[in-house]
Amino acid sequence: MTSSLPTPSINPALDPVFAFLQSSYALAESTWTKIPGSAMIGRYIRSSHRNDPGRTILEIMLVLWAIRTLLQSRTRSGDENYVKLSQKEIDELIDDWIPDPLVETLSSNEVNELANLPVIQGPSGPKPRLVNNGGKQVTNLASYNFTGLAGDERITSRAIETLRKYGVGSCGPPGFYGTIDVHMELEQNIASFLGTESAIIYSQAFSTISSVIPAFCKRGDIIVADRGVSFAVHKGIQVSRSTVRWYDHNDVKSLEDALESVEREQIKKRLPLTRRFIVTEGIFENDGAMVDLPKIIALKHKYKFRLCLDESMSFGTVGRTGRGLTELYNVPATEVDLLVGSLATGLCATGGFCAGTKHVVDHQRINGTSFVFSAAMPALLAVSASEGIHILTHNPTKLTTLHENTCIFRSILDKVEGIHIPSHPASPLIHIQLVGGETKLAVPPSSPIGLRRKVNLTLSQLPKLSNPQSVLPGNPVQFDIEAEERILQEVVDEALSQGLLISRAKRLRGQEVVEPRPAIKIAITNALTRKEVEKAAATLKNAIVKVLNKRKK
Amino acid sequence: MSYPTSSSSTSHSSSPSPIAIPKGHTKSKSILKHPMRDAASYLTALSQADADARAAAARKNRFADTNSDAGSTHSFMTTSTSTSKSSSSTSIEYDDRNVQNLLSADIAHRYDELDNSPYSSEEQALHQFNFKHSEFGHCADESYRFTSAWKPNTPVINHLDEDPSYYILLTTYFSYLILIVLGHLRDFFGKRFHSHAYKHLMPSNGYAALNSDFDSFYSRRLKARMDDCFSRPITGVPGRSITLLDRASDDNNTTLRLTGTTSRALNISSYNYLGFAQAQGPCADAVEEGIRRYGVSACGARLEAGTTDLHNQVESLVAKFVGTQDAVICSMGFATNSTTLPALVGKGCLVISDELNHASIRFGVRLSGANVRTFKHNDMESLESLLREVISQGQPRTHRPWKKILLVVEGLYSMEGTLVDLPGIMKLKQRYKFYLYVDEAHSIGALGPHGRGVADYFSVNPGSIDILMGTFTKSFGASGGYIAGSKPLISRLRVRSHAGCYTESMSPAVLTQIMASMASIMGVRPPAVGPGIVTTVSEEDDNSNKLTLTINPASSTGPISADTYIHPGPAPASSLPSWLHLPPYTLSGSEGQTRLRRLAFNARYLSRGLNKLGFITYGHSDSPIVPLLLFHPGKMTLFSRLMIARKVPIVVVVVGYPATPLVSGRARFCLSAAHTKQDCDSVLRACNEIGDAIDLKHGIPVKERWTLDEVIARAVELVNMNILPFEYSKTPFEDKTGFKAFSKHLSPQGTHFAPPLLQIKEDSGEIFVLSQTPAILAYIGPKLGLGGSNEYEHATINQLTLTALDLSNEAHDVHHPISNSLYYEDQKPEAKRRAEDFRENRIPKFLTHFETVLQNNSSGVLVGSTISTADLTLFQVLDGLHFAFPRRIGALRKSGEYTHVFQLYDRVKDELKDYFGSKRRREYSMGLYRDYPELDQE
């Protein structure tokens, strides 16, 4: 063997070391030769080294690099920020660590709120009984029962029929034997009701939009969204991780500016073509304002954006037969690329839907997270929704009455001093906010997030242009949330004592992306007569006047 | 073996109901005479039939060896049951792990002659679907029951690492490679020649494609090939059987059209664990009443007037069911996770998440803004090292300590069937102070002796788990989910979870279904019971030998602080609305118990059966989810289509990449209490045939496999397989190591001196308890076929067993030479002296003796020609010595003087290598054998 070195004993003490080295080399060599194919590799290395020594170095470096990356990926914490600690130190740190409590205990306000939550005894409807007041009947303007489908005989009897054929639960997600014929029928019904090619149903309204947006909008895609969209839409945008540009609440001019700036930016930076969406609501859940759909559609075409319209509050509540904004403005629903709606709000069933082209819908069947990873909706609720659509289609008076009731209610409330109603006159969802004065707010009344109104402003108060990259408006309106909520709650309590059930718009204070202004939320229903609505409006008016007067003193 | 099946009575198509009726049983006839008026009376009749069958079909005598009249157990036809006079069942209780190990050996692969009665044929099974049992199968045989519970101090074994051969891996990769290359080729040409078909995938008219050709490659080119296996539409109830709407495709799955016909298939795919997917029966009746009273909607969010009294009732019932102070419900299971997690953690918090956690958890965590780290699936070591790292390192960059750390795991993983290692996590929780969130979507209802999920299963106090989440979509046949926990937590979530303000509240129809199904599982306690804690030791109870500790709700304000699970007991009648009526059979809880125990049986039977047939399955054997590994993408399609093309079609779920790792495409079975044993047989038969046809059996070695007939015949044994002496001898038993009830026998007033104890329960209900290892061995040996073939052999076996146990006693005395009442440390010098003598003189003396005995008996065992308890005892002692004196025993083995002894040792070890390799074998600790290195020498 070439390795049999002469070993000139430099230092006799080192002899055993050399002997050991030599024997281990011999061992290594013999093991190496035992590996099948080793001879070939050896030959390869030798010949390549002979021909090109530089290459050997390169190859060795490559191998080392490969090993390094391999090892690195295992032992994480390769970042320089990682502090090396001994086991003892780690143990001490663990002993010392005291986590925060899992949750904060409730404040007395919150305890009160929970304790006084209205609890309906028996079925919900226009005139339910409440557990809170010992089972007395109240007039209900708090529940989403716009077209009076709650408790409809036709729906309950269809539901029972379905129960007897399908049971209750679907016991599986749509992909795994959870797609029931009644789901497909409901999807078909929604699509033909709206006039789109196709539709898909989700088993909860809130979770619909937050799955629809991320199904299409990925990192790098562009969303231009209204600052006043609902919590659910905000969550959908957040999950999508797309680039977001915000425009002022329900402000078409601001939208156009935002679209323009996106276009300019794309041209300037020569960005590749990405998916671009306008995301807004039909009737805003946060204040009842309504978008000008035809204008938005015009802009969408002009700037080649797609439109994602959340009609959770407008489907089943506006339009001649409740088809929503597209019917109200008489634009084809096919103009809206992603039309999202709620079957719970509009049809007193459960779940949500997204209507669009077949491609749009089929894509969600694989990519809509809460569609794919959640059990399909119970058959009897799907049938209830289908029946709801059937009833709306065949009873246009339902919507007419609803609209009339809305007008009656507004006509009384609009005249009340000290409050502001940001909602659209046609919207059966009505928000009532306080105006300045008694809460010592030095700001003009405004919609939740600063819908600009004509107020005389000094130069310094002139609105700054808002920055599309920030979700906050340029001239944020300030309000004292706690004080306003307290007053509004007093109004709610006063109304309840007069037999009218209404509710504050409940918010997740501290978790909202933009804090909406406190408001009382009224859901008009067609199940009450004209007289009853008048009476309810008068009760509310008196309650407001009473509470505000008391405050003034 | 007894296989009372429901089939033979259905072979007459006019027979209204395939109930197994013991022949000659007068009472049962009267059941059929009564027309079933409604579901309630039907169920009552069922329960009656069950009880009768149980009484009549007294347990078969399993001890054929000692029973000369064994003939009476033979040729057991499906409609008749036979009784044997002296039948008894055995329940064994151990307290000493060493002795348990001692008993854990059995070699005799013996079982009673196979019953040659015909199994229910497939046509008959199909026939059944036409009758009442399409939703919920009838299964009266009480031996097809099992209790789902963890044995304390045993490792949680999940099979996940059974790797197939490289051949399988390579071919699987290759299959994908071909699919991908083909797909790209087709795209390449397609874009050029069929550009219109690609229009929506390409940017056009200034719009980027909604879904680019690249993003959709997987779904177009891989998934589309098997689209006919996904999203199959159905109609009707997804119960025991399911009605498919047939589909066909004329364009290679690009479009699937409904043909208008339907076909009925056995459903082994729905999450219908307890079989509550029913359109008839007490739950459906209750729901109908609920809809009549409440309509279908509560119209709004919980905090905005969407709360009815029904919501509050369900919440308190759920809290009662789970065993926590309070609970809050949400109308969708997915949203329960995705809206609660952001309310619990945020910036500055860390979520530690199992790598296989459900999409809803990941969604919620993403919304929360908290940092996330994942750990290897269910791997406690990986978790602990991660915990040490994150706590010591603190937040990234700033190194500030984390505000909170929340560990999120699932109770039962829906794709792998693995059970969370809850005991391991609870141990870590004490040290590392993280909060624990357990998603019990699949485990609630489906696991544990009372169906209360993993806490029940592992006997962990639910109050010690911070957040228990679960869904109603699975076991309860409803929809939605819940969060259960302490009162402050739940109150906070009510106001802080997104769900409270913004999601529609649950439909009253669904609420009623939850209430009725939950009450069925729990049973309902009649009103008016005195306050206080009621302790019942119900050992005579036929349903369970468990100690049940029930706490009266009137006196309990929350979980009792204890480490172990305290069964929250039945639902108080006051927790249900007065209009909700359930039949007596349901109220008593027996319906719930039956469902739980049927599910537990089916789950074990199918997973162990598939294993024995040679398939690779994943997960825990108590999991009702059984994934069967298929590997190849092509086989997934094929498997699904072949299953549905059978005479009795079976619908299965196949999942592959990207829901699973690339190489582990699988079929997933979900068992249900609605399935009968025959249904499981059908699935096994189908898998067996298809598995042979398309080469799916890559599990245990061929020689260890069982044939299909064997699996079907030995179902009960498979399910109860745990302690080996009982394993092959078909002896019903329960291992109750460390069981408290037991201490009464050992108390000063008891009649037993020390563990182990063997408890034998006669069918008459009488209980006989036996202690002392030699006595137990002498008693069970003959019954298990380990006691020699005649009484002389039996006596000799006894004698040698005692000799071996003497050696064991001496081994113990080495570390306690002076007295058992002193610590080892107090007698260490003596112990050293004694050890020296023991090593040098005593061990060789005993071994020489046994070596001589073995040499004289040429068959390699101590007595006779088969393994006996003497051999097993010798083995166990040697194994213990191996542990305590490894060097000495090693040297003795090397010396070559005791070849026969060590041959016997190796033989036992080899024949039981399954068991020894499985970790079911308990480890030695500080008992008889102790590993003190200072006492050992070569």
Ligand SMILES: Cc1ncc(COP(=O)(O)O)c(C=O)c1O
């Ligand atoms: C672990 C886990 N969590 C949550 C869910 C969601 O539950 P649901 O189907 O009720 O929305 C599932 C359902 O598939 C699940 O497996």
